[in-house]
Amino acid sequence: MRSSQLFGKTLRQAPADAENISHKLLTRAGFIQQIASGIFSLQPLGNRSITKIRNIIREEMDRAGGQEISMPVVQPRSLWEESGRADVMLPPLTTFEDRRERDMVIAPTHEETTTVMARAGVTSYRDLPFTIYQIQTKFRDETRPRGGLIRAREFEMKDAYSFDANEEGMDKSFQAMVAAYKRIFKRCGLEAIMVEADSGGIGGKDSNEFVLLTESGEDTILVSTESDYAANVEKAEFIKKEFPKGELGEVEEFATPGIKTIDELAKAEGVSKSKTAKAVFYTVDGEVVVVTIRGDYDVNETKLRNLLDGSEPRLSTPEEVEAAGLVSGSASAVGMEGMRSVVDDSITMGSNYLAGANKEGFHLRNVNLERDFKADILGDIAEAKKGYLSPDGKGKLIAKRGIEVGHVFKLGNVYSSKMGADYTDEDGGQNEILMGCYGIGVGRLLAAAVESNHDDFGMVLPQSIAPYEVYLAGLNLNDPDIAGKAEQLYQQLLDAGYDVLYDDREAPPGVKFKDADLLGIPARIVISSRSLDGGGVEVKARTEKNGEIVAESDTLDAVKKLLG
RNA sequence: CGGGGCGUGGCGCAGUCCGGUAGCGCACUGCACUGGGGGUGCAGAGGUCACAGGUUCAAAUCCUGUCGCCCCGACCA
DSSP states (O other), X not given: OBGGGOSOOOOSSOOTTOOSHHHHHHHHTTSEEXXXXXXXXXXHHHHHHHHHHHHHHHHHHHHTTEEEOOXXXXXXXXXXXXHTOTTTSTTTSEEEEOTTOOEEEEOSOOHHHHHHXXXXXXXXXXXXXXXXXXXXXXXXXXXXXXXXXXXXXXXXXXXXXEEESSHXXXXXXXXXXXXXXXHHHHHTTOOEEEEEOOOGGGOOSOEEEEEEEOTTOSEEEEEEXXXXXXXXXXXXXXXXXXXXXXXXXXXXXXXXXTOOSHHHHHHHHTOOGGGBEEEEEEEETTEEEEEEEETTSOBOHHHHHHHTTTOOEEEOOHHHHHHTTOOTTSOOSTTOOSSOEEEEGGGGGSOSEEEEEEETTEEEEEEOBTTTBOOSEEEOOBOOOTTSBOTTSSSBEEEEEEEEEEEEEEEETHHHHHHTOEEEOTTSOEEEOEEEEXXXXXXXXXXXXXXXXXXXXXXOOOXXXXXXXXXXXXXXXXXXXXXXXXXXXXXXXXXXXXXXXXXXXXOOHHHHHHHHHHHTOSEEEEEOHHHHHTTSEEEEETTOSOOEEEOGGGHHHHHHHHHO
């Protein structure tokens, strides 16, 4: 490609709206153009990079045994009613009516359609296992898109789905995808780590995210200092501090005028926060639920949601708290009737807690689970934080920021049971197909690659995903001799199979160098009167400060040395 | 959805408080010079000042409403 003919211009200044480094650089370099909030066009350079990423994904999916398919973006809403997700996925799920007034959805993901495909195509255990995938546009009406391609509403995703007859098979399919993912990220120049994750709206039991650790990430990841334990904060577990349980004391009420918080209570009593039982109120499906956790920990709402069977909890408003007859600042689960109680297991690792007396200005001493209040649900709802003990007992947790570039799920029978995807086994019995699903955000992968591969001058893209491999800058092109040699070099490089961007513009050298750097093309060749005087052409890697002059006839070899 | 900010040529901004013929830098066009890190000069072109309504002799500027975009939070495969 000749720069003089390339559509798209580089910008000296990024649009004021761009905040992330990847958003800024991709916009400045003319890769992407924003059309609306979270909605982007790809310009030629960006489209080339995306095409390369797509091809890497495709190669690795095929290598792992995946078969490419294509499913519709527009689907009947009834399909989503079958799976039970029509109402729970709102608002990201966008719906509209077609001209016959049928409710349709714009697909944010494709578990439903893929299950339909399997239920029609699978009748026997002999049809299993298989994995299908597609690379296709999704639309999720996120409440807040951000960071350019990092969180877009319309975006391209590679989504794969595996189908197996049993657990072992599902695990095997899952592992094959994990291996493929590792190769994909590596080939795209990303050091993504696999972490334990919550499965969110997709469902299923086990899920893992692939995360690029970077300060600009929007997710918090907790990793162990001494083991390879790593988990998204939504999912992360830890070893809770255990305290000796003494004799249960008598419950005793005492005055605490003006004390509204756990901090104040612990301070006033001169004890650690771990001696208090904190009560927090959540509204779930219109009902107020009392949540009790030891005062030294905080509630993780994702864990809470999972214990509540996936219903979305939100902090109750002061009005709701009051309407439920609770005294904010002095509330506890003690004596609560007709209200669901969720208790974190940290409460069982100690005794004789300080807790609210449900009476303005009073608290209780020696409050204990079972004897003084009940737990309808007892489990882990505590949020892991840095400094806590890793759940495998090895080391402490530290917190890092990261971008989720891929997510893999063991779905099991979540969809097959609801949507009736069965097969006949060896004994003639009917069984549910076990599924896995596996996603990679293609545009986000590009953004993540830029986040982790750039310097002060622009992107520093790996050869595998750079829009072009070689940037050929011709200087002094008004000299016919140099122009002719540059042209010859351009043709040679093309003949050798390289993707070449030939900067044949009438522009000062500085402009060409700045553009070469901004675009992040891995190899740069300069041909100019100076280079020719020096004995040939300059060949330089994007990652190096200085290049080397090689004889014109050695150019291809030098490029080969650099790029392979 | 809560909080904050911003809408003025393709991009970055000034002008708005205090109403009076819309300006600067980059980019763009032509010519000349220059020629290894966004070069110089001369001459140009391009704007419904987000939209609607109102106040006024006069509105980018004041008032009301609407829309859009960004950031923080909530939320989110």
